[in-house]
Amino acid sequence: MLYEIDFLPVGEGEQSGDAICLRYSLDQGTNWSVGVIDGGAQESGESLCKHIDKYYNTKIIDFLVCTHPDQDHASGLSCVLENLTVKKVLMHCPWDYVDSICDYVSDGRVTKESLKNRLIEGHPYAYKVYELANEKNVPIFHAFSDSQDHNIPCLLIAGPSSTFYLQQLINFKSITDVTEDIDKGYGLLKGAMEAVKKAVNWIAETWDDEKLVDPEDDATSSENNSGIILQFDFDGKKILLTGDCGVPALAQSADYIVSQGIELQQFSFIQVPHHGSKRNIGPTILNRLLSPPIAQEVEPNFTAFISATKMENPKHPNKRVVNAFIRRGGKVIATQGSTKCHHSNGTPDRGWSKAEPLPFYSEVEEDNND
Numbered sequence: 033m034l035y036e037i038d039f040l041p042v043g044e045g046e047q048s049g050d051a052i053c054l055r056y057s058l059d060q061g062t063n064w065s066v067g068v069i070d071g072g073a074q075e076s077g078e079s080l081c082k083h084i085d086k087y088y089n090t091k092i093i094d095f096l097v098c099t100h101p102d103q104d105h106a107s108g109l110s111c112v113l114e115n116l117t118v119k120k121v122l123m124h125c126p127w128d129y130v131d132s133i134c135d136y137v138s139d140g141r142v143t144k145e146s147l148k149n150r151l152i153e154g155h156p157y158a159y160k161v162y163e164l165a166n167e168k169n170v171p172i173f174h175a176f177s178d179s180q181d182h183n184i185p186c187l188l189i190a191g192p193s194s195t196f197y198l199q200q201l202i203n204f205k206s207i208t209d210v211t212e213d214i215d216k217g218y219g220l221l222k223g224a225m226e227a228v229k230k231a232v233n234w235i236a237e238t239w240d241d242e243k244l245v246d247p248e249d250d251a252t253s254s255e256n257n258s259g260i261i262l263q264f265d266f267d268g269k270k271i272l273l274t275g276d277c278g279v280p281a282l283a284q285s286a287d288y289i290v291s292q293g294i295e296l297q298q299f300s301f302i303q304v305p306h307h308g309s310k311r312n313i314g315p316t317i318l319n320r321l322l323s324p325p326i327a328q329e330v331e332p333n334f335t336a337f338i339s340a341t342k343m344e345n346p347k348h349p350n351k352r353v354v355n356a357f358i359r360r361g362g363k364v365i366a367t368q369g370s371t372k373c374h375h376s377n378g379t380p381d382r383g384w385s386k387a388e389p390l391p392f393y394s395e396v397e398e399d400n401n402d
């Protein structure tokens with residue numbers, strides 16, 4: 033079976049984002065399924081359109097996925113919907129779930145209408161995707177593991193379940209703090225810039241002495257944990273795409289995968305969640321999903337991609353996280369300014385050179401913050 037998974041670079045500065053496309057063929061290249069998973073910022077949306085035209089030679093997208101409504105994932109998707117023919121959209125539409133959550137979030141003063149407006153105004157980029165899909169009559173599939181009615185070959189929605197999703201949704205900032213949400217884009221940027229300015233202290237780490245620790249359950253946002261987790265099975269090669277999900281979401285997906293009679297620890301490709309942040313991953317979940325640490329001399333047995341900013345340092349990707357994946361048998365590759373492709377044998381030769389994997393770092397960030 034043929035497949036190509038492309039991670040495009042997002043952003044030049046401190047902020048990371050995801051812009052991923054893939055295509056796969058069950059008949060040796062006669063017919064292809066083409067997907068887009070998150071669109072990064074506006075410019076990355078344009079790059080995705082060009083990339084798909086140039087390397088996939090098509091203007092038709094079989095499925096477009098918006099994993100979660102944050103700007104660095106949802107913003108560029110509008111451009112794809114505007115310029116290419118999209119056949120289906122997989123996303124969550126928080127403004128459609130008001131009836132399910134109003135009893136849990138209302139303090140008596142909030143009407144359903146105002147709650148709905150908060151959810152629309154708080155997530156303008158995802159709402160734009162929703163509006164464009166409706167305008168163009170593209171069907172939207174609410175991507176929950178308990179409703180696998182998307183009919184996309186090789187794809188299993190590994191998470192979230194609808195129940196887990198609603199538990200995250202009631203803690204979205206657009207509900208808990210509407211004013212903070214309006215400033216969110218700026219706030220994120222400011223936070224990242226402060227992280228850059230702060231001097232980084234380094235400590236030694238060895239193969240046998242892991243410094244990565246399990247993060248608290250609320251270490252990453254509910255928006256991140258609400259994200260869609262996708263598993264593709266390409267003729268036995270298992271691919272796991274994790275968006276910005278944190279440990280609770282990954283654990284819930286692991287439970288679901290096992291409940292479907294699928295073994296964990298068999299992935300040939302995994303996306304390192306949340307641009308390599310230390311808040312989203314810990315030894316316990318990695319031991320379960322991938323494997324416990326292996327001996328240092330053993331060859332890597334899976335590939336891990338990170339969508340991370342070009343800037344050296346500050347927090348994406350975190351070196352403890354990179355080491356944790358390498359220690360469990362991963363060959364770790366980061367976008368860091370250029371498109372990286374993971375593909376099966378037999379796909380068209382692009383004349384690209386092999387991507388250089390990240391090394392095992394003997395020094396990691398001392399700081400326990402992100």
Ligand SMILES: [Zn+2]
Nearest residue numbers: 049050104276
């Ligand atoms: Zn992100």
